[in-house]
Structure formats: C-alpha cells, structure tokens
Amino acid sequence: MNLHRRVAARSQPVAIEIRVRGRVQGVGFRPTVWRYARELGLVGEVLNDSDGVLVRVGGDQAAVATFVHRLEREPPPLARIEHVETTAYSGALPDEFCVTESAGGAAHTQVAPDAAICSACAQEIVDRLARRYRHAFANCTHCGPRLSIVQAIPYDRANTTMAPFFMCEACNGEYRDPSDRRFHAEAISCRECGPKTMLVRLDGGASDLEQHSMRDDVDVACDLIQNGEIVAIKGLGGYHLACDATNADTVANLRRLKRRDAKPFALMARDIDVIRRYCTINAEEERQVASLQAPIMLLRAAGPESLPEAVAPGLVTLGFMLPMTPIHVLILRRVDRPLVMTSGNLSDEPQVITNADARARLAGIATYALVHDREIANRIDDSVVRVMDGRPRVLRRARGFAPTPIRLPNGFAASPDLLAMGGQLKTTFCLIKDGDAILSQHQGDLEDSATYDDYCKNLALYRELFDHTPIALVADRHPEYLASKLARDRARIEALSLIETQHHHAHVAACMVDNAYPLAAPAVLGIVLDGLGWGEDGTIWGGEFLLADYRSYERLATFKPVPMLGGAQAAREPWRNLYAHLMAEIGWPAFAMNFSQLEVHGYLAGKPRALLDAMVKSRISAPLASSCGRLFDAVAAALNLCRERQAYEGEAAARLEALVDEETLRYESDSLGYPLTTPNLRGSGLPYVEPLAMWNAILGDLILRTPAAIMSARFHKGLAKAVVAMTKKLARQHDMSTPRFTTVALSGGCFQNCILFEEVSRRLKLEGFNVLSHAQVPANDGGLALGQAAIGAAHLIDINNNREGPDYVPGNSWTDRDHR
Numbered sequence: 001m002n003l004h005r006r007v008a009a010r011s012q013p014v015a016i017e018i019r020v021r022g023r024v025q026g027v028g029f030r031p032t033v034w035r036y037a038r039e040l041g042l043v044g045e046v047l048n049d050s051d052g053v054l055v056r057v058g059g060d061q062a063a064v065a066t067f068v069h070r071l072e073r074e075p076p077p078l079a080r081i082e083h084v085e086t087t088a089y090s091g092a093l094p095d096e097f098c099v100t101e102s103a104g105g106a107a108h109t110q111v112a113p114d115a116a117i118c119s120a121c122a123q124e125i126v127d128r129l130a131r132r133y134r135h136a137f138a139n140c141t142h143c144g145p146r147l148s149i150v151q152a153i154p155y156d157r158a159n160t161t162m163a164p165f166f167m168c169e170a171c172n173g174e175y176r177d178p179s180d181r182r183f184h185a186e187a188i189s190c191r192e193c194g195p196k197t198m199l200v201r202l203d204g205g206a207s208d209l210e211q212h213s214m215r216d217d218v219d220v221a222c223d224l225i226q227n228g229e230i231v232a233i234k235g236l237g238g239y240h241l242a243c244d245a246t247n248a249d250t251v252a253n254l255r256r257l258k259r260r261d262a263k264p265f266a267l268m269a270r271d272i273d274v275i276r277r278y279c280t281i282n283a284e285e286e287r288q289v290a291s292l293q294a295p296i297m298l299l300r301a302a303g304p305e306s307l308p309e310a311v312a313p314g315l316v317t318l319g320f321m322l323p324m325t326p327i328h329v330l331i332l333r334r335v336d337r338p339l340v341m342t343s344g345n346l347s348d349e350p351q352v353i354t355n356a357d358a359r360a361r362l363a364g365i366a367t368y369a370l371v372h373d374r375e376i377a378n379r380i381d382d383s384v385v386r387v388m389d390g391r392p393r394v395l396r397r398a399r400g401f402a403p404t405p406i407r408l409p410n411g412f413a414a415s416p417d418l419l420a421m422g423g424q425l426k427t428t429f430c431l432i433k434d435g436d437a438i439l440s441q442h443q444g445d446l447e448d449s450a451t452y453d454d455y456c457k458n459l460a461l462y463r464e465l466f467d468h469t470p471i472a473l474v475a476d477r478h479p480e481y482l483a484s485k486l487a488r489d490r491a492r493i494e495a496l497s498l499i500e501t502q503h504h505h506a507h508v509a510a511c512m513v514d515n516a517y518p519l520a521a522p523a524v525l526g527i528v529l530d531g532l533g534w535g536e537d538g539t540i541w542g543g544e545f546l547l548a549d550y551r552s553y554e555r556l557a558t559f560k561p562v563p564m565l566g567g568a569q570a571a572r573e574p575w576r577n578l579y580a581h582l583m584a585e586i587g588w589p590a591f592a593m594n595f596s597q598l599e600v601h602g603y604l605a606g607k608p609r610a611l612l613d614a615m616v617k618s619r620i621s622a623p624l625a626s627s628c629g630r631l632f633d634a635v636a637a638a639l640n641l642c643r644e645r646q647a648y649e650g651e652a653a654a655r656l657e658a659l660v661d662e663e664t665l666r667y668e669s670d671s672l673g674y675p676l677t678t679p680n681l682r683g684s685g686l687p688y689v690e691p692l693a694m695w696n697a698i699l700g701d702l703i704l705r706t707p708a709a710i711m712s713a714r715f716h717k718g719l720a721k722a723v724v725a726m727t728k729k730l731a732r733q734h735d736m737s738t739p740r741f742t743t744v745a746l747s748g749g750c751f752q753n754c755i756l757f758e759e760v761s762r763r764l765k766l767e768g769f770n771v772l773s774h775a776q777v778p779a780n781d782g783g784l785a786l787g788q789a790a791i792g793a794a795h796l797i798d799i800n801n802n803r804e805g806p807d808y809v810p811g812n813s814w815t816d817r818d819h820r
C-alpha cells in the first residue's frame, strides 16, 4: 500500500480510477463500494463492465487511501477479488458518489456458488415486524442461490429460474436502492411476489392437511417430521428426505425405503449447541460448519446423547450441517433435535430436482413433500468437509464451493482453454479458462445412466456459462471409462486434440495444483493410495509411488499386486480380496494347517475354492491389482467387517478406521504396528510393499483373540510406517547425499482415512519431507479432473513454447506415457 503511506503525510484532493477483477458482479460489490465512499465523504461512481468493476473516486487523499484499503480488506462476503489496479484519474466526477449503469457489452461475469442464508436474512424471517417474516425465499446480495438457479449468462434475473416471478413495487424499490443490501440482488422476492411453498401428499391419498389449517405449510411439515413421518423437502440444489434422527424406527424405515443399506445419513441441526450434544466439535470445525458454504461436517460422535445406530451404521463419525436456506431455518427453529437430511433419491441415482420427479420417484419413500414453485436449474449435492491434521479438507466438492475457480500455480498462465473429463466414480469435470481451473460440482458415478445424462447436460451448461471453447480434451487412459469414451468421440467429431492421462499421475497433479506447486518446480514423489486405476502395463494400479511433475512420471514402486478375483466383483465383496491375499502370501495348505481353528478359515473353506484357484491360474476374471483400497478390504474381511459385501465404495475402510479410538492409538506406541516390509532397492524389478509378515501377524492376533480396535490400529500404523520407509529408501536410492526428491504429494481415496493420513503425514514431516496434501479438492477421484487439466495444460504450454517438441496439430493425441 504505497498509496496509503504516501497520502497519510499530506492531505490534498486526489482522484483515482480503481479496476477490480475477479468475482465482483452479482455479489453486492457496487453497494458496498457505494457505502464505503459515502461514509468517507468521497465523490465519484462505480460501474460494472466487461472486465469486472470500475470505480472512479475523488476526495481527500487520506480518505481515498482508506477507501482503497477497506475495499481490499472488507469486500462483501461472496466477492472474490483477484486483482486491484489503481491509476490517477483526471476526468470529471459527479458531485456525489453514485452507481452508474453498466457500460455496454456483454459482461464477463463469474457465476458465484450458492451461499447459505446470511445472519441478516435469517433474523428477518423470524421477525414478526419484518416485511419478509416467514418468507421461505429471503436472500440478499450476500447470500442465497446462484449456480443452482442460473440458466445462462450474464447472471441477471431474466437468466435465472426467478424470471417468472414479477418483482413487486417494494422489492423493486430495494433492488434499485444502492443503500439496500438487496441492491441488484437478482433473486430478490418477498411473500407478495416470490415463490411459494406447498405441502403436498405424494401418495395420491386424500388430503388430511385441513386439520393444520391454522399453520403454514412449513410449520405443518415440521409437525409431520416430529410425528415420525418422512418428508421430502425441496432444498437449494435438490430434494432432501427429512425425518427425526432420534426416532430409530423412522430412520430404519427410511433406510429400507431408500434402499440404502449402510451409507451414513447426513444430519441437520438447528445450531452448534444441538450438534455438541452428539459430537465433539473444535473451533475450526465450528467455523467450517457455520461458513457460507455450509457443508456437511464429519465430526466424531461423542457427547451426552447418541443417535440410533441406523443413522451411520458401524461408523463413529456423524455428518452434520446447519440450516442453509430460509426453509431449513423455519423448519429447524422449532426442533431441538437433529433431523436426518439425506439426498432425495433412490439408492445411487442422482438427487431429484423437479417436482414431477419428486412425485414419480420419492412417492414410495415419503408420504409428504414440501415443494415450491421456483425451479432448480442445476442439481448440486451437499458438500462434505472433514478437518484432518488441523486443516479443513473438502471430501465432496459441490454446493457452496463449485464453481469457484481454483487458481492454477505459477507457470500455467499461458495455458490454452481446455476441458478435462474426469474419471468414472465421484466424477467431476474441469475447464481451464483464462488460466483458472473451474472444477464442476460433484456429479456422481457415471455407471448410473441418470447420472451420466446429467453429466452430459452439465458439460453443455458449463460451456455456456463460462463461454468456453476448448482446444483440447483431457481424459483418463482407461479404455472403458464412460467419460473417456465420450472424450474420444468428441475429439474425433469436433477435431479437438485429445490428451490421455494415467489415473494416478492425474491424482498427483491434482494434489500439486491444490498446493500451488509451480509448473517449473522439481518432481515430487506422489504417493497415491487409491481404489483402482488403469495402469500402463495391463494391470490395475492403486498403491503407487510415482516420481512426477506435471509433464510426466516414473513409477518407482508399488504395492504387491494381487489378483482381483471376479474383477469388479472384488471391489464389492471384501472376502475375495482376503482370499486372494492369503493365497498369494501363505497358500491354502499352510493356512489350513496353521489356522484351521479360526472362524475365517471355515468361512473361506465354504467358498468355491476350486473355481477361484482356476481364476488365479488362468488370470481370467482375475486381473492383478496393486491397490491399497483392496488391501484395506482384505484386512477388514479378516476382522469380519462387511466381509460378504460392502454397501458402498470405501465402507470396509471406513469401518476399519471407525474401530480405532484415540486411546488405542496412544496405547499402541510408535514401535508397534503390523510389519509390512519394503525391499532392498538394489534388486531387479519394480519394488513393492510386501504384506506377508503382516498377514501372519494378523492371523496370529486372531488366534489370540486380540481386540479388533487394537488390530485395526496396528494395521494403520504398520501401513503408514511401510509407506514412509519406502519413501525414505526411494529418496536415497541412487545417492545417499543428494535425495532424489524432497517433496511428497499424498493423494488417492485412502488418504480420506484420517488415521492413515495423519500418521503418514506426521512421519514424513519428522523425516524432513515437505508434504503436500489435499484441502480444496478431494483426495479421491472427485479431484481427478483438476489433475488431468493441469497435465493437459502443461503439455500444450510446452508445445507452444518449444517448437522443437512435437508440432501442435489440432486433432493430434499425446499421452503422459513418455517417461523421462
């Protein structure tokens, strides 16, 4: 702030022009500017133009400096300033400070994410004297819907699903008044002119709602929930199914009707005091749960009260969020217990967003629905955040976060615009536009046809919203991923370049971007502990040590490859991985001889072993996989956790983690932990983490009837120690004095396991490594597209910079396979 220092000395009238870039339109920026200028007695004007916001301001030098300072330090909550530039201004200024109509031309605006209701609006709707008392759609420039209602750019009311609602005179007055916090709030409305809620029966039964005629629909919905009903509620980015979380029968009923066997239900509480009755919550977690993003926070269940087991079977974490819309505020204010607030869908389908779909698809689950007549333009799931190692980590990035751009690290500014298509599960896609990465909201698993259709629809929407014309597509090299097939088709039809990336390389790149790791910086060791990804050698990878930069990678080490018996079935049925591991390590004769007294021996003896062994021999339906996720499954199966079948991806690992409490971790001192061994790197072939000794120790502990909590702690510790031991060996592989790498990037879904992540991270830091980990984007495949985009950008930047490299020809294809 040179200006600030310079002007403090002598106060003379000055005039300057301030250019502000970033997300500064449609977020209350101009009224904030207006208010600051008036408070400081300055004259001038503020306007939106195609580059952002332009301010011309004149007055006392010190006041002008204070003005600039305040603008930078205290922008409105939804604004995101990327760049401020001040120049002297010599033109004429108006006599007072005013908001000038936008300068012509199509405004290039950033679409903001949806934001939770602000405290001012939340107070208004419960204030009997306020004009918006009990208005279920109150919002202002600081809060409310954005991405979920936008259909086209620029972000004007006419381009949102608020278009059919004609503003009343009072609202129009606020909309035009720069001193009002609803100045140019595109979704402004009141009880007179806004959308209306309606409580309807979904089962076609006769309406019995008359008995409640003295109350409004929102209150009746609340009564029904408290009386044990399941009610579908139309939220911001989709329908939820709500019920009383303390009512075990209703929760069990919801689980059965929704056909959701075990996946935990999200919860909503009126305030943090209610959450505290069921969970421990620290200051950082409080900040996150109460943020404008209002995510589902994963918290450790503990406290004076507990919820029925069916809320989160086998887990010790609960996912809590606070009311994020006026509807939720009005419902929750009358309930002092938590409500289940789970996505309104059947099994793995996408969340319902239309009233017609709610009738068609939710009628079998909920008898009543609280609907309204504002359409949801874009489906957006609830985001999930967990604080690990002291920092908030986004585990599912959707409502509140998308589509906030992620700044690409130094070196990427020259990237051409491109589109990365993501993976198969927990898919997102990612645009690169003007040097920023725009990661879509969580789309889901593309194997579900409705999700795939929605994914295609969103690709088109983002292209429109961000006025995006990619010159290249980036996709996972997997031959069967639907997103990759689509990329190949589109590249051919539209004559675009196609860049194919290796799954785990993209994971490492995503982690590097997440940490602003520069393009030109030295290679890192990427440790990717994951489910499954397409390898380079005809096998499946998923426990990888890759020396990588954005351009290429070298596979330095892996986990021991073990057959996946039955292919995809092995990902659903943990016992298959247990059998495969035991056969690969010990073999049936030795297992039967030494461990026949174990219950697990009897269990495995009952399986069709001849068939399984034939699969292993022939390699048919038994591809080799070096997957850390499958190792977790195998260990969980040994401990009899969802051994026969897991109800959702990662259930076995989550339940294994849930067994361990802090006391056990402390009790199991650092010297303990199952022995997974790492080889002497002088040998030939790809080195791998060898779990043989671990299996003998696990089977031994089973014979000793060691408590499962201790066994699980030993597994997590042993695994973390082996990962760190391998890292140390790889760093000094060629030269004891100069390490091959000093930075390690941790990625892959297994690092959403808090114990594993914190143990690996802590031990690596103790060994002096610089550790990169995920925070803004998920460590699982939800972050994959960001890494793909960065790898694609690095390729295209190289090609543009270096004419000696392969000529850039549209329609050509490259891969990151060409190792250093």
Ligand SMILES: [Zn+2]
Pocket (backbone or CB within 6 Å): 117, 118, 119, 120, 121, 122, 138, 139, 140, 141, 142, 143, 144
């Ligand atoms: Zn508000």
Ligand SMILES: [Zn+2]
Pocket (backbone or CB within 6 Å): 167, 168, 169, 170, 171, 172, 189, 190, 191, 192, 193, 194
């Ligand atoms: Zn109105």
